[in-house]
Amino acid sequence: MSRSEIDAIRELLRSKPRPAGFAERRERLDAIDSSAPLARDINLEPIDANGVPAEWSLVPGSDASRVLLFLHGGGYCSGSIVNHRGMVTEAGRAGVRTLAVAYRLAPEHPFPAALEDARAAYGFLLDQGIAPSKVAIGGDSAGGGLTLALMTVLRDAGQPLPRCAWLVSPWVDLQMTGASLAEKAQVDPLISKPYLEELASAYLAGTDAANLLASPLQAELAGLPPLLVQVGSAETLLDDAVRITRRAGAADVQIKLEIWPHMIHAWHLWAAQLEEGRRAIASAGAFIRAQL
Secondary structure, eight states, rough: OHHHHHHHHHHHHHSSOOOSSSSHHHHHHHHHHHTTTHHHHHHHHEEEEETTEEEEETTTTOOEEEEEEEEETTTTTOOOOOHHHHHHHHHHTTTEEEEOOOOOOTTTTTTHHHHHHHHHHHHHHHHHHHOGGGEEEEEHHHHHHHHHHHHHHHHHOOOOOOOOEESSSOOOOHHHHHHTTHHHTTSSSSHHHHHHHHHHHHHHHSSSSTTTTOOOOGOOOOOOOOOEEEEEEEEETTHHHHHHHHHHTTTTTTEEEEEEOOOOOTGGGTTTTTTTHHHHHHHHEEEEEHHH
């Protein structure tokens, strides 16, 4: 591993003060991915997924009948298809088509709008004739929590579940009880407890943070498909990943946890500059390919 690469990204993040407003934060996140050009062999297609804006991506040789449905991070208040485009499209090199979902954001659209949109997009795939056994769902940060919430909703409704799921730095506890929020506060350049509290307040809009569809850490996890969890050792949400792995494993869910040394929150987003980002995406791709 080249520590210089992750150190350079840390320095870049620390050199830019966090914008105060949600509009400015969204612009800043979009700038992350736009700095790296998209690979020339990737074909993008914007679509309407049962009323939810979304985007297909496909690389030559991939099987269009196998799909990665991706729910981006951003604390439910920012993040977009644009700033996750590099991460998502490169994950498609696992031999799948990807569908990135632009679910509604808080505070304009609080809980459960994001979950409703995720469910609509999954339903769109089934409506298109994609077999659930050929679908993987992925998400980073809030998108990881949203992925788990979606699967518990589908399971409880008796609907078919996807074949597997990929969770990157998942935010699964909006009550924020993890010890790593304090233990990693000095080394995480992105995520702090006060910042998460602000995001949670905007998303929940009065809903109890213990709601199992907002904080799936305490949800019943039995019956979920195989999961891959990836998290960096240098992030405040480390305990969210470790605890959800333990709870899922105790519920007899097949789950694999990867803790990447020195990595920060959702480091995959800097894959163009970061070898570990590329390796983590490749590891996720191998997991998805083996499952589908």
